[in-house]
Amino acid sequence: MRGRNDHIILIGFMGSGKSTIGIALSYKLQCVLSDTDKMIEKKEGRSISEIFAENGEAYFREKETEFLEKLKNEKTRQIFSVGGGTPLREENRRLIRELGTVIYLKVSPQTVYERLRGDMTRPLLQGDDPMERIKTLLGEREEIYREAADIIVEADGKKTAQIVEEIVKALKGENK
Ligand code: S3P
Numbered sequence: 001m002r003g004r005n006d007h008i009i010l011i012g013f014m015g016s017g018k019s020t021i022g023i024a025l026s027y028k029l030q031c032v033l034s035d036t037d038k039m040i041e042k043k044e045g046r047s048i049s050e051i052f053a054e055n056g057e058a059y060f061r062e063k064e065t066e067f068l069e070k071l072k073n074e075k076t077r078q079i080f081s082v083g084g085g086t087p088l089r090e091e092n093r094r095l096i097r098e099l100g101t102v103i104y105l106k107v108s109p110q111t112v113y114e115r116l117r118g119d120m121t122r123p124l125l126q127g128d129d130p131m132e133r134i135k136t137l138l139g140e141r142e143e144i145y146r147e148a149a150d151i152i153v154e155a156d157g158k159k160t161a162q163i164v165e166e167i168v169k170a171l172k173g174e175n176k
Pocket of ligand 1: 014015018048082086121123124
């Protein structure tokens with residue numbers, strides 16, 4: 001390891017499977033899973049959609065950074081699933097890299113579209129043309145996700161178990 005914490009951080013676009021993979025990986029590695037979106041919702045006592053509607057995206061981004069700052073105090077190894085936009089801020093990328101090994105779950109716009117069709121909980125994907133929105137945002141973020149990651153897992157069309165196996169194998173390679 002590179003002199004930093006031993007946690008695992010899952011990053012990737014909305015609908016890339018961070019929550020699902022996070023749960024399966026937490027069983028496999030027998031460690032706690034924490035979802036920063038859920039932590040923010042709990043602390044704020046309202047949903048992300050409400051936070052965006054009432055205080056705007058910038059306020060939410062501030063909360064993401066505040067929560068990341070707190071995570072460095074966690075001592076036992078954990079898996080952190082962070083929101084799709086978390087790596088956008090340079091400060092957040094630094095914070096997640098300090099936390100441990102960063103895993104990017106890479107999916108295509110088509111996969112995101114199919115998984116999140118009809119979803120009302122992602123304020124950034126609401127509107128007349130969600131596919132166009134997904135393509136634009138993913139296009140803007142792809143390079144950022146790549147650069148933030150230690151491990152990139154191609155998640156399109158794969159079952160959860162297979163992705164978990166790939167992650168476990170890659171983690172072993174990282175810790176050699
Ligand atoms: C966002 C992703 C969401 C949530 C918020 C903004 C983004 O989390 O943090 O709606 O900017 O990509 P998920 O990636 O868990 O959907």
